[in-house]
Amino acid sequence: MLLRAVEKFLREYSIPATRFGRESVRDPRLVFDLRRGREPGDRMRRRVEHFMNTYRRSIGQ
Structure with a gap:
């Protein structure tokens, strides 16, 4: 989720x-x-996941 x-x-x-x-x-x-229950679309989900992955890599984890 x-x-x-x-x-x-x-x-x-x-x-x-x-x-x-x-x-x-x-x-x-x-x-x-x-x-509050908003269900993001696939594109937004990918953007959020990409941001989290990129942020983790940028700080060395």
């Missing part, structure tokens, strides 16, 4: 939800909407 992965990522890297949404898909409300 995407929301679970995002929540774990936010805790692990201490990133605010609005910053995560803005940097990953240009939507500062993304995480809040996911928490």
Whole structure:
């Protein structure tokens, strides 16, 4: 589930939800909407996953 992965990522890297949404898909409300049941499409899911993977690589983990 995407929301679970995002929540774990936010805790692990201490990133605010609005910053995560803005940097990953240009939507500062993304995480809040996911928490309220929003189901992202495949394209958005891929963009979020790509952002998390790229961020992890950029800090050496």
